[in-house]
Amino acid sequence: MPLNQSLKGKEYGEVTFTVDQGRVAQFADAIGEDRPAFRDSEAARGLGYPAQLAPPTFVTVLQIMTSGQAVVDPELGLDYSRVVHGEQEYEWSRPVRVGDELRTTPRIADVYSRGPNEFLVIEAEIKDQSGEPIVLARTTLLSRGTAGGGGR
Amino acid sequence: MTSAVRFQDVHVGQEIPPLAKVVRREEVKAYADASGDQNPLHQDDAFAKSVGFPGIIAHGMFSMAHLAKALTDWLGDPGALKRMKVQFRAVVFMDETLVAKGRIEALDEATKRARLSVWAEVDRAGERQLVIKNSEAEVELA
Numbered sequence: 348m349p350l351n352q353s354l355k356g357k358e359y360g361e362v363t364f365t366v367d368q369g370r371v372a373q374f375a376d377a378i379g380e381d382r383p384a385f386r387d388s389e390a391a392r393g394l395g396y397p398a399q400l401a402p403p404t405f406v407t408v409l410q411i412m413t414s415g416q417a418v419v420d421p422e423l424g425l426d427y428s429r430v431v432h433g434e435q436e437y438e439w440s441r442p443v444r445v446g447d448e449l450r451t452t453p454r455i456a457d458v459y460s461r462g463p464n465e466f467l468v469i470e471a472e473i474k475d476q477s478g479e480p481i482v483l484a485r486t487t488l489l490s491r492g493t494a495g496g497g498g499r
Numbered sequence: 500m501t502s503a504v505r506f507q508d509v510h511v512g513q514e515i516p517p518l519a520k521v522v523r524r525e526e527v528k529a530y531a532d533a534s535g536d537q538n539p540l541h542q543d544d545a546f547a548k549s550v551g552f553p554g555i556i557a558h559g560m561f562s563m564a565h566l567a568k569a570l571t572d573w574l575g576d577p578g579a580l581k582r583m584k585v586q587f588r589a590v591v592f593m594d595e596t597l598v599a600k601g602r603i604e605a606l607d608e609a610t611k612r613a614r615l616s617v618w619a620e621v622d623r624a625g626e627r628q629l630v631i632k633n634s635e636a637e638v639e640l641a
Contacts, residue, residue, distance in 0.1 A: 370533070373529075373532070373533045374533040374534070376529060376533070377526060377529035377530040377532070377533040377534070378530065378533075378561070378564040378565065378568065379520060379526070379565075379568070380564075380568055382571070382572070384577060385577075394576055394577075394578075395501075396578070400577055400578075402564065402567065402568070402571075402577070403567045403571060403577060403580050403583075404560060404563055404564040404567050407534050407536075407560045407564070408533075408534055408535055411534055411535040411536050412535065428550070431559075431587070432558075432559040432560070432587055433586065433587060434584070434585065434586050434587070435559070435560065435563055435583075435584075435585055435587075436582070436583065436584040436585075437582065437583050438581065438582045439578075439580060439581055439582070441578060442577045442578045485584075
């Protein structure tokens with residue numbers, strides 16, 4: 348079943364996430380990140396930051412939540428067993444820190460087919476508690492073999 | 500908040516120190532829990548076999564995290580990493596050695612920024628497989 352390509356531009360509900368030290372430590376452990384700036388606030392202050400930093404790809408935690416909304420959206424018609432992660436882009440304005448209250452309203456930036464496959468692009472501008480943009484996340488999911496022909 | 504790498508010390512064509520790690524099942528499970536991506540493809544061998552793989556595979560984002568670490572290890576300051584755009588092109592199986600690499604492709608004097616091509620590879624039966632390819636990063640140097 349092809350995806351509903353008319354959903355380009357659709358916005359999903361706001362996702363919020365408070366960055367706590369325990370989750371950052373768990374994430375750092377999982378990726379083998381042991382540098383001090385990701386482990387304690389003293390080291391981060393030594394680099395000029397006000398609080399302990401999260402590793403750059405920590406925002407994946409939020410991105411799993413945002414793309415999850417599209418994945419289960421019945422209007423879109425994604426078959427999760429056919430989905431692979433095709434591309435990922437992050438653009439950072441500053442590193443994410445422990446204590447940040449992150450929020451984002453994800454949207455479908457694009458849906459298109461190419462050959463037998465379809466592509467779903469989800470964009471999420473992640474902001475902090477003061478409304479400053481911190482990270483722009485652009486996720487491309489590939490839906491294998493669902494294009495109904497006539498792709499671009 | 501300054502990169503340990505100085506703009507004046509680098510040149511186009513220069514490669515960053517490669518970063519290698521052996522991908523273990525426990526780490527991939529830990530990554531599933533830490534990231535929240537609980538797709539059974541990364542945890543359940545029987546499920547992975549049912550969709551045509553010999554066993555579980557690592558998350559694409561697990562490889563991207565490793566590539567980001569190669570960059571921030573080189574830069575010293577995590578804030579010097581400004582942008583990454585990666586394409587996932589091959590899967591990673593358990594106990595394979597994942598190597599993250601990068602090369603400076605362009606330098607901009609006005610902003611002290613460097614654009615790098617970045618990739619991650621595994622050696623599979625003597626053949627180099629590019630797990631992440633056609634990908635780039637932008638960093639701000641001191």
